[in-house]
Amino acid sequence: MSSPTPDVTVPPALPDPAPPRALPNALAAFLVFFSSGAVLVLETAALRLVGPYVGVTLQVTSSVIGIALAAIAYGAWAGGRLADRRDPRTLLAPALVLSGVATAVTLPVVRYAGEVLRGGAASAVLLLVALAVFVPALLLSAVTPLVVKLQLADLRRTGQVVGKLSSVGTLGAVTATLVTGFVLVAALPSTVILFGLAAALGVAGIALGVWLHRQDRTELPGPARAKAALAVLGLVGVGLTTVAPDPCDIETAYHCARVEVDPARDSGRTLLLNSARHSYVDLADPTHLEFAYTRWIGAVADVVAPPGRRLDALHLGGGGFTVPRYLTATRPGTDNVVFEIDGGLVDLSEEKLGVRQGPDLRAVVGDARMLVAEEGTDSRDFVVGDAFGHLVVPWHLATREMVAEVRRVTRPGGVYVQNVIDYPPLRFIRSEVATVAAEFRHVALIAPPEALAGERGANFLIVASDAPLPLAAVRARLDADEEPVSLLSGADLTAFAGDALVLTDDYAPVDQLLATA
Structure with missing residues (x-):
């Protein structure tokens, strides 16, 4: 006979907590x-x-x-x-x-x-x-x-x-x-x-x-x-x-911009973009070229077209408009067209750097790669490449296709100068020299000797033309400068470039070439 089963009280199951109410x-x-x-x-x-x-x-x-x-x-x-x-x-x-x-x-x-x-x-x-x-x-x-x-x-x-x-x-x-x-x-x-x-x-x-x-x-x-x-x-x-x-003094669409007064020169102004020194202008003397690379550009211009002879000049990048002002001051009647992507920078240059637009200087706001394609063939005596994003040449302005457009615009006896910044081991400048040389028949390079030796970073100036370059005259002008500078051409420049990559629209690793590590 089995024992009776004890009564077991089972507590009622607790209801599940109500889920949070949904939002509308x-x-x-x-x-x-x-x-x-x-x-x-x-x-x-x-x-x-x-x-x-x-x-x-x-x-x-x-x-x-x-x-x-x-x-x-x-x-x-x-x-x-x-x-x-x-x-x-x-x-x-x-x-x-x-x-x-x-x-x-x-x-x-x-x-x-x-x-x-x-x-x-x-x-x-x-x-x-x-x-x-x-x-x-x-x-x-x-x-x-x-x-x-x-x-x-x-x-x-x-x-x-x-x-x-x-x-x-x-x-x-x-x-x-x-x-x-x-x-x-x-x-x-x-x-x-x-x-x-x-x-x-x-x-x-x-x-x-x-x-x-x-x-x-x-x-x-x-x-x-x-x-x-x-x-x-x-x-x-x-x-x-x-x-x-x-x-910043002002923020443009592309830059944190500031203008500083030169304590050593009352009329001197330095333009800083993202805290880097990009341009120097003298409000009282547009022929004063403070930065070495601008003096190199001025030397090439003075040899190609002696002062007083007008030029049809195209500038890829405006910055502080230092070179256009120099050409206007030394060559009355020169036609300077400046392609500058940053309209706010144009306004700042007019407000604080003494830029005055008129028949001899016109700023066109837009991307230089797009605008240069609209320029007429054989329409310019002197083309200046000086466009930077911070301290880097934008990759689409450094390719062979871009150089080909510049060559198309440059007259047969005209000259193209391109400002480049690079650091040891100098991979980018070697590639850019090779890229320009792939289009122009005659190419030279101006740079500080210690920079060419890979001892420090610096500005480099590529000079190119389809006509033979007046290198002896350029060399004489460079020797008059206080700072020592080297001029490479011919076999020396070929050896410097070596087997460097020619940059193309399909492959232009500019930032990687500039990396120092």
Whole structure:
């Protein structure tokens, strides 16, 4: 006979906690669109922030893209983990407000750190870029997985929800990239862009928090002390910006530009672009050529066309308009056409560097590669290549195809001079000499002897023509200069170039050739 089974009281099963309520579809789409777009505004603005300290090279651009992508990856991962552990509705507003505060603090942090890391190695570039973009981009990238978690109320619609929000985020990023590149950067300084973005993020976060509070009838997220601390931190960021060192007089679409008065010469002005000395002009004496490479250009011009004889000259790159002013002053009636991609730089040169446009000097704003194709064949006596992005000749202006266009424009007896900056082991200048020599029949190279020996970086001036170059006369003019300079041609120049790569539109690794490591 079996023993009676004792009564066991089974407690009732607790109901599963109710899933967080989804956001209205329009609000969810806005949050994903806005946060994704804000990341790309930061990424584009970061190039302008770090450019004055480390330049705008392929390595810097790659660093900005890489750091931004890393921030997006870590932010999405962190946002996904938090969404599974806490109610995403309580996290969205703080994420937006925190990203706004981080954005406000970014500008003074970069400006102070940039003064320390200026011109540093690759590690300095990565660190400065990380300071510019990583934290706010990480916080913003956490928003999308939080929103996705909220909207996944029906597992049968997972693919539709995720796909829709992913596409909305991508559209936000694309829209922000185009608006920032075509509108904001051209119209506003970095300070206004970043503080405007910070304010927009802060307002959006606060408004979302208030709306969720009313919907959920809960306290606003975060204790009062934390809210006060965030507000103070944002104000500190704004305050520090007012006293942070500013490397720019103005920000153009391409450069952080500043004009400095020469303490040794009252009428001397130095144009700095992204903190690098690009041009020197004497407001009272346009024939004064301060930089050695401009004196070399002047020497070649004086030999090709003695002072007083007018020229039809084309300048690829304007900068401070030093050489056009020299040619106008020494050769009345000369027609100088200057192709300058940066319209803001033209305005600055007119305002502070004594440039006056008229019949003898005309600035055309646009990319020199596009504009030179519109020039007539055999239309110019003297072509000057002096276009730079920071300290680098833009790759599309350094190829054989570009040189062929220059040769087409240059008259049979005309001369092309090209300013190039390179550093040991001199791979780029060797390639550029080989590239120019592939099109022009006669080529020479002017440079400091220690630079040719690979002892230091310097300016190099390539001189090319289809007619024999008056090298003896050029040599005599160079010898009159106070600084020693070498003139290579013929077999010596061939030996210098060696088997260097001829650059083409298909393959022109300019930044890699310039790398010193």
